[in-house]
Amino acid sequence: MVLAEGVHKRFGRNEVLRGIDLEVKAGEVLCLLGPSGSGKSTFLRCINHLERINVGRLSVDGELVGYREVAGKLHELRESEVARKRAEIGMVFQHFNLFGHMTALENVISAPILVKHEPRERARERARALLDSVGLADKHDSYPSQLSGGQQQRVAIARALAMEPKLMLFDEPTSALDPELVGEVLEVMRALARDGMTMVVVTHEMGFAREVADKVAFMDEGVVVEEGPPGEVLANPRQERTRAFLSKVL
């Protein structure tokens, strides 16, 4: 589903990604671990072209991200083409980024109506079902400012799912939450993984990674230091850097 080969990303002269090779197969859950500033979030944002990569190849579902290859040459995609591809990839942010001027329900129906031109009634019906499924049956008409962090993040997940994505990206979805609210969000994510959703999750929740991930990758200073099944990487890390990090967070 996601294939990265030698991906580099620079911000000015600051090289944030320095050759990332990773693969996520359909139905897999990949957890990206590592200290802040290691490039995890940047890599995630490259996958749906919120950031443009400088070197390497990055593809989703066999198609290059942000480019088309014609006779060995890369052509930039039009804005509308990029948007169409992004619509197939859901993203959940650390700070939720719910649309503040819309209720929970309006947040969920906004993109299906605007981007997919879905009939309003059908979109509302699906949105209600989605909000119910993330445990917010009584919050459809609440504005984000009236919801707790955990509730907001669950609305954000429902909003992403409303586009029926084939891949979900999670950028530290629980880092901005009070400890007691983390569980309700992880529960929703666990259910998603169980249903076979392909997911790339940047997280500091080691318990979640151990339990849900098919694969974890430990990143530091823009490279993948170590990757493998969570049982191996988290229990018996081979690299010294991984061991040092895990000893601090576990």
Next chain:
Amino acid sequence: MSSVRDTGYEGRPEEIRAVPVRRPGRWIAAAIVLVLVVAVVHSIASNPRFEWHVVGEYLFDERILEGLRVTLELTVIAMAIGVVLGVLLAVMRLSLNPLVSGASWLYIWFFRGTPVLVQIIFWYFISALYPKIDIGIPFGPAFIHGNANTLIHAFTAAVLALGLNEGAYMAEIVRAGIISVDEGQSDAAHSLGMTRLQTLRRIVLPQAMRVIIPPTGNETISMLKTTSLVSVIAVPDLLYAVQAIYAVNFKTIPLLITASIWYLVCTSVLYVGQYYLERHYGRGATREQAATPLQRVRGILSFRRTGEHFRTSSGEHR
């Protein structure tokens, strides 16, 4: 607000009843203000040269009401041009294309940097600069052509001058509003597959409105008064109508008061409109909407009757 709720059951803690601190300073200040107010009111009421009966006589004079209509028309049209132009210039200013953002910068620099009175007179005399005006493809065929003097008469010149000038100010207001919206909002919109234009229209601008509305209300109130400048190019606005009358009967002061009353009435109406507009666009931004003045009055009345604590959340409003 974590005040103890008045539950009314027996044995609740007794309210503190203490002797308040004496504040003689307040009493002295109040006395001074009161004396000054009385003096001003007395002078206004007793000075016959105010000629209040003349004010009353002309308040609903047909010529003055016609002038008022022109003033309102100018305000509405000029503000409409200003808002549309402002949004356009603000978006241009935020463009990544240096030529586009540069053009916007230059426009704002020029129109903010010259007095609006000069601009009004300038547009009025535009025919001296361009006797013939052709509208069409640059360096190509023209669709409309005519004599500048017939195309741009006083009212058009006034609308152009006020609107184009306002556009420069509105651009800065709209730009500030757009910048105030968190970048995460655009990220989220883009990640859902919205294009840049959709993101701007549906996500960013509606939320920018909360920041844009208050200064725009200010601009509208300011515009209503600025329109009086157009009397110099003989547009028959409120001030011009008044001037025309006192040029004949020499009742200068009462007629200026008449005009001032109408300006005050209009700005007061705008105040109220702005208040409700702000409330509308503030939804979602606060946990609880502040009560409107009307609701607050009702609350105070019901508090008097039932002795129940009424919560105005005005403290939480922004």
